[in-house]
Amino acid sequence: MPWYETVLIYGVIPLAVFLLLAVATLLPGRGKDKTRYRPGQPWEHETVWYEPHSGVPGVPGGHGDDHGGSHAPGLGATAAALTIGEHPHETDAHRRTAAGGARGTW
Amino acid sequence: MTQQLEHGPSATKDTRNTAVTEPGSGPFSYRDLARIDEALTLSSKETGLRFTLYVGDLGRDTRAFAEELHSRSGGDPSNTVLVALSPGQRVLEIVTGTAAARRLPDRACALAVLTMTGRLGAGDLTGAIVNGLRQLSDSAGHPSRRRAH
Numbered sequence: 001m002p003w004y005e006t007v008l009i010y011g012v013i014p015l016a017v018f019l020l021l022a023v024a025t026l027l028p029g030r031g032k033d034k035t036r037y038r039p040g041q042p043w044e045h046e047t048v049w050y051e052p053h054s055g056v057p058g059v060p061g062g063h064g065d066d067h068g069g070s071h072a073p074g075l076g077a078t079a080a081a082l083t084i085g086e087h088p089h090e091t092d093a094h095r096r097t098a099a100g101g102a103r104g105t106w
Numbered sequence: 107m108t109q110q111l112e113h114g115p116s117a118t119k120d121t122r123n124t125a126v127t128e129p130g131s132g133p134f135s136y137r138d139l140a141r142i143d144e145a146l147t148l149s150s151k152e153t154g155l156r157f158t159l160y161v162g163d164l165g166r167d168t169r170a171f172a173e174e175l176h177s178r179s180g181g182d183p184s185n186t187v188l189v190a191l192s193p194g195q196r197v198l199e200i201v202t203g204t205a206a207a208r209r210l211p212d213r214a215c216a217l218a219v220l221t222m223t224g225r226l227g228a229g230d231l232t233g234a235i236v237n238g239l240r241q242l243s244d245s246a247g248h249p250s251r252r253r254a255h
Contacts, residue, residue: 037133037231043194045133047162050142051180052150097183098173100207101200102215106223 039106133161133193138232145236149243155206156181157239160190161231164197172199189238191222193231198222200242214245 037043134142142159150157158179165171168190176188184203187210191198200215218241225234 036229037193038229039193039196039227041193043133043163043192045162048133048160049162049175050146050159052157053143053147095177096173097177097186097203098201099184099204100202100210100212100215101172101188102212102219103169103200104198104216104219104223106196106198106227 134232141232141236145239149239152248153209153243153246154185154249155209155243155246156186157242158186158188159235159239160188162192163194164190164192164199168192168195168197168199172201176201176203187242189235189242191226191231191235193226196226198226206246209246209249210242214242218242218245 146157146159149155156179160172160175172188172190175190176186177183179186179188182203182205184205186203187206188199188201190201198219200219202210202215218238221241222234222238225237
């Protein structure tokens with residue numbers, strides 16, 4: 001076996017496999033971490049309030065039909081974000097409705 | 107029930123399309139938004155409770171603020187579960203209404219909070235939300251199955 005064949009089999013092929021795997025693992029994850037949150041950083045994003053998709057049968061309290069989707073037009077039917085202070089729902093705001101829950105910090 | 111399950115995949119597809127095409131300036135990528143939306147909708151559908159998610163500042167008295175949010179969260183507040191997180195303050199509040207609290211006792215909420223804070227501490231907002239919602243809906247169970255017991 002000539003020397004270059006040895007180099008080809010034991011050097012170039014493993015290197016090619018290594019590079020192929022490196023490309024396959026490193027490339028897909030690039031540029032995805034832009035919106036990542038890191039604890040301790042100040043939170044400068046807009047306040048959002050998501051509610052379940054109201055058009056789906058079985059989801060309780062969907063209000064899409066009674067309001068005609070008039071609020072938050074930019075967000076479509078899904079994940080309708082309610083800006084705070086908008087009072088989209090007709091409830092008396094001062095009645096306490098909370099009965100339980102939990103609290104945590106991190 | 108069967109009918110609802112049949113509608114599941116179409117709702118998911120619909121959700122994904124809207125989340126991808128709509129521009130958003132918020133903290134979440136389109137992919138994250140799709141996951142969150144799916145988690146919210148599916149857990150609400152599975153349990154019959156209404157889950158809403160608030161992400162933003164919770165003021166000085168976070169509990170009072172979260173309870174006030176819960177009182178005007180729309181629909182039937184007693185059947186609503188509010189998951190409010192303030193990443194700036196590093197506070198997470200879960201508020202349950204009177205009917206929801208019977209299905210989701212405080213202990214179940216505390217367990218979900220524990221799951222979520224573990225992930226939030228690692229910076230994984232979306233994972234925390236999705237897993238927290240999954241755990242809450244698992245604890246609450248299915249309404250008809252619970253009635254059968």
